[in-house]
Amino acid sequence: MAQMTMIQAITDALRTELQNDENVLVFGEDVGNNGGVFRATEGLQKEFGEDRVFDTPLAESGIGGLAIGLALQGFRPVPEIQFFGFVYEVMDSINGQMARMRFRSGGSLNSPVTIRSPFGGGVHTPEMHADSLESLMTSQPGLKVVVPSTPYDAKGLLISSIRDNDPVVFLEHLKLYRSGRQEVPEESYTIPLGKADVKREGKDLTIVTYGAMVHESLKAAEELETEGYSVEVIDLRTIQPLDIETIIASVEKTGRAMVVQEAQKQGGIAAGVVAEIMDRAILSLEAPVLRVAAPDSIFPFSQAEQVWLPNSKDIVETAKKVLTF
């Protein structure tokens, strides 16, 4: 098995699906000859030709609309939005059009589009490159939203997303692109959407999280272990729909839970997870369910990034409150 970074695993998933299904098309700004600004599509145009991997004019709404039209001709488009901060330009195509295609056609049409896009803080980007805007998407019925945290998950989840017959927003955390390697099978494999993964088992506390915060949470769990606490870390992987069953089973076991997200606290994924736990497992709880999230400012200017982003220290601190309540 090959050792891959997340970006390599993503390229590998795209290659796998371009090979498997002639209807798969990869396009966006600079994804062709240039191989994408992060090299996610490196070499794919050369391998599969300009007909299947191609550059578009610079217009995000156009890219989204193009995907919808191509899907209506039986293609399986995988457009890239160069940075997820640019999603505002394509909100109508994604939330107003793709997400509603099956619904507004009474189930007679669909939009099997996978929108890939990098996001996430910690790499000193300019404005509108790092924001965690996933809850704009998760609040839209009709979409699925996936955020992988490891190279292995990224490949399996991306293949599943491309094969899904509904639109999927696939968010790739910038900091995770090259931060670690992992064994990734060269053949095709899928990881079901809507299934969380227990990244670390534990008995005393459940941390529910996703994306880059999975790694901060694991770091925190290790530290807490030295103090005698056994912490379970659940990586949601798909944030819409949520894997409620896995969350509840874990909370019922540990009796204590917290949710960690990189996004601002307001209107976040964490709030929804907390509400689900309240609805379904309140009698199993020994303590309030707390959240670790970024403060409710706009994503900061890059020099303030490190103080603004939640980290393992914040997680340990909040975990202790839950553990000792």
Add this chain to the structure above:
Amino acid sequence: MAEKKSLIFDPVETLHSIEEKFEMVQVLNEEGEIVNEEADPKLSDEDLQELMSRMVYTRILDQRSISLNRQGRLGFYAPTAGQEASQLASHFALKKEDFILPGYRDVPQLIWHGWPLHQAFLFSRGHFMGNQMPEGLNILPPQIIIGAQYIQAAGVALGMQKRKKEAVAITYTGDGGSSQGDFYEGINFAGSFRSPAIFIVQNNQYAISTPRELQTSAKTIAQKAVAAGIPGVLVDGMDPLAVYAVTRDARERAIKGEGPTLIETLCYRYGPHTMAGDDPTRYRTSDIDSEWEKKDPLVRFRKYLEAKGLWSEEKENEVIERAKDEIKAAIKKADSAPKQTVTNMLEIMYEEVPFNVKEQLEIYKAKESK
């Protein structure tokens, strides 16, 4: 002292010479006379009669729809009278395999492309079965977001190109729609890929109440094609023969791989924006109305066909009666559609029902089976 030479290029003069090229194409004048022999598409007698029948039928459909709406028997409705030539003559140049991406006023083209009338009524009434497209029917339901269909048309056209189909994607918006970003992105993407698309702007002079002059300082909407590097044409949108001829030419170009065309049809909507309370007297005068009524597409086409001995009052009455009968039958069919449930809505969200929806589905199924 020599006059300072401006560093900024002012295109006004150049633009005037370009604007002159966007002279309105007209074949049939208001008196029903051929004024441009060269541009006459020379349709067969049967085709001329068929196109007239469709226009008459659609005028009746519009009148009946307005009256049904007033009786509370239809829902959302955007009147079409005045736009028959723009809508139906452009559609007349299409083939079954061409794909239509309509705005909300473009229900007539969808019906003549094969959308069953009772489904159009169900759409108007807000019933999901209206938009359930029969297999092989190449249309989208009417788009509500102004201009969103333009960029999707570029995608459908690119898809056809990749599939090597002999077909085009055709999309319609209005003068207001031509101000949207998606309008430019649509014509620009299709131009960049040289895709087989036809972009029609039915310039009916008002975006709800906002007059055409406020949309842009460009003299014509057709000339916006210049910015995308594609051909454009301004056509008399009340003249069925001219609209047919330019759409046919645009289709031929597209099929030959020569790329998209932007067509501006100059027309007028006699009625309100929609039947949901718009009052045109707030923004236009009866003088303007009557000026446009003189240009009426049915009047001039009727004169032309009568002079050729191809049309008569009797023929027209036949079409009117047929339209009325079919509308009545379609309303009856729409009446028999099952009552909608929340269960129906939840079932059409995803191919596979996710956990959250599944739970709610069970709740509503139980509630609604009582």
